[in-house]
Amino acid sequence: AESLPRRGAAPEPLRALAQRGVAVVPHGVKLSLGGAEPGAPERGSHLARCAELVGAPPVSEHIAYVRAGGLEAGHLLPVPRTRDAVDAIVANVARTQAELPVPLALEPIAALFEWPDAELSEADFLTEILDRTGALLLLDVANVYANARNRGEDPYELIDRLPLDRIAYVHVAGGAEHDGLYHDTHTDPTPAPVLELLAALCERRTPPAVMLERDGHFPAATALTAELDAIAAAAGLAAVT
Incomplete structure (x- = not known):
């Protein structure tokens, strides 16, 4: 903003x-x-x-x-x-x-x-x-994954304890590990564990919308649309392309 x-x-x-x-x-x-x-x-x-x-x-x-x-x-x-x-x-x-x-x-x-x-x-x-x-909840599934990975916790336990009925929309994003910590970079492809966590969330409650955060290192259009389709599939939504 x-x-x-x-x-x-x-x-x-x-x-x-x-x-x-x-x-x-x-x-x-x-x-x-x-x-x-x-x-x-x-x-x-x-x-x-x-x-x-x-x-x-x-x-x-x-x-x-x-x-x-x-x-x-x-x-x-x-x-x-x-x-x-x-x-x-x-x-x-x-x-x-x-x-x-x-x-x-x-x-x-x-x-x-x-x-x-x-x-x-x-x-x-x-x-x-x-x-x-x-207020509403903007649930960033990639953040849930990053925090759980860095803390040695179970991300699914947090999902189960959050008020999912308050979700306004959901973020997903990619990240990378540096010096033993997983960083939410927004410049890497969305990893499989984040997609799996998104699928688990959507099985519990379908969010109003899911958005990919990508701030740099943009791939070719074919790779980006394939990533969007993978996100849609994990969320149980129709393919984007």
Whole structure:
């Protein structure tokens, strides 16, 4: 969302997609909803403007923080799973929702580290935030896989404990292992375990939509459409091509 203009019309390619009936969902990365400090009001108002520019059904942001004490991390950082953190997130989400003309979906991130002394499991942490805010869930299956792999946990257990009826849509993406940690790169093909996890999710509940995140190292069109078809097959949807 932050790449969209603060003034004037939406970029022509986005307008063309919206005119064709394709849902365009602004996806924020800088609201810092997980921060202890309230976010700048203009960030929420910009996300609201983005929604209006493209006729978005919802907008989305991450359960993460990107700044603290005046410093910008330049990256989505995980939030401690504590009750104080839940309270801060709920307050930040409420302020953002007050600016928005459409629902807000929250995405749990792929975290490369965890804070100690967690008071809540990830499922309980997310569920309490969703319950107290009324927000929707943007479930990134690739993030679920990445976190479970790096923590030595079972990703299917988390899927079974999440409020799947709150899903706005689903992300899938590729990643790669570096120095013993799996990174959610968005520049690699979607691996088989993520497709298998997507299939398991869709067996439990069919999400409204599934989106591939690909930010770079784009393959040839034939390879990309084959990946989209594999995602559709895993989700039990018709082939894209």
